[in-house]
Amino acid sequence: MRASRKSRIRRERNAFFALLGLALVALLLPLPYMTVTASPNAIPVFDLVDRNRDGYIDRREASAVPGLAASFDKMDRDGDGRLDRVEYARW
Secondary structure (H helix, E strand, O other), rough: HHHHHHHHHHHHHHHHHHHHHHHHHHHHOOOOOOOOOOOOOOOOOOOHHHHOOOOEEEEEOOOOOOOOOHHHHHOOOOOEEEEEHHHOOOO
């Protein structure tokens, strides 16, 4: 009788953890989709715009982002023809 009780408790515990795991997966699964589609007007991350990974965004890279090329001169505060992270963050 004692063995069957331990067995039943073990099955219930395993079922509980399985249900808990499924609930966690169900909650976390849509996160990447929600993050990407949360705001269609969101400003792209600096690292995605900086295609050549030199730490700056030049005019060619800015032309790939709608609206960035039009305001490039206004954003380029030091006038060096490229945007650093601080200048880009102010956009």
